[in-house]
Amino acid sequence: MPAGGIELMPKDEVLSLEEIAEVIRQGAMLGITKIRLTGGEPLVRKGIVHLVEMISQVEGIQEVAMTTNGVLLDKYAADLKKAGLTRVNISLDTLDAEDFKNITRLGNLEDVKRGIAAARDAGLTPIKINTVKTPSSKKQDIDALKQFCANEGLSIRFIRQMDLETGDFSVVEGGEGGNCKICNRLRLMANGEIKPCLFSGKGFNVKEHGIKEAFMLALGAKPARGTVSKNHKFYNIGG
Structure with missing residues (x-):
């Protein structure tokens, strides 16, 4: 996230929980079976x-899986499991407390460790750690x-730092992300x-096209390989 913060999406543009569930319900009717909640930070x-x-x-x-920074997971893990969450991925780039604070803008590494323990205790397994590799x-x-x-x-999965504007990405080490040949994912x-x-500038809004048509348009526009996206950043599209 930029040091100066981010511009928030206007509240009236954000889908309600019920609208999200309805999109997923119609997606399931089209054959979708797996959901991952990302962010920003979903918690x-x-x-x-x-x-x-x-x-x-x-x-x-x-x-139903989730990718989270883990900071609030200690608070929510048990309730999420009861609600039907299957497992979690937790973003963690260092175990050095000071480096962690600098990377996350004042985050507390111990909160994440408690979140990992809470996820394990709740049965949100297997737990995967997502680590971004950068030149530094x-x-x-x-x-x-x-x-x-x-x-x-x-x-643990290692993710090389990506750049939406240049189209610079690679296959995740220890995972399948970034492998365009087998990708069947869509992002809401x-x-x-x-x-x-x-890595595409295209998108189809369910409010404009209707849910089913937006799904079909997105599927039809799925590229053989990702290119670039100049109208979003990772902090507002989800990594």
């Missing part, structure tokens, strides 16, 4: 536990994270826009 969304509950009850949905990443940080995950029984934005690919 700051008011009513997130209720949203998970509504999604998990949609006929045809087999898995320190080898000792990477090694420490690998050892931490081995000790804690966590999976908070304002109702369905994007066929992170």
Whole structure:
């Protein structure tokens, strides 16, 4: 996130929880079986536990996962599991408390560790750690994270820093993200826009086209390979 903060989306443009659930219900009728809640940070969304509950009850949905920074997970893990959340991915780039604070703009590393423990206790497993590799990443940080995950029984995935505007991305190390040949994912934005690919400037809003038509248009526009996206940033589209 930029040091100066971000411009928030106008509230009247944001889909309600019920609207999100309806988009997913119609998506399930078209064959969607897996949902992942990302962000921004999904745990700051008011009513997130209720949203998970509504999604998990949609006929045809087999898995509801979440990618989170983990800071609020200690508070919500048990309730999320009861609501139907299947598992979590947690973003964590360093185990150095000061570096963590600098990367996350004053975040507390211990909050994330408590969140990991709470997720394990709640049964939100397997827990995967998402680590972004940048040119400035320190080898000792990477090694420490690998050892931490081995000790804690966590999976770790390394994601090379990406650039939407230049189209610079690669396959996730330890995962399938970034592998365009097998990608069948669509992304629903908070304002109702369905994007066929992170690295695409195209999007089709359910409010403009209707839900089913927006899905079909997004599927039809899915590229053989991601290119660029100049109208979004990772902090507002989700990584």
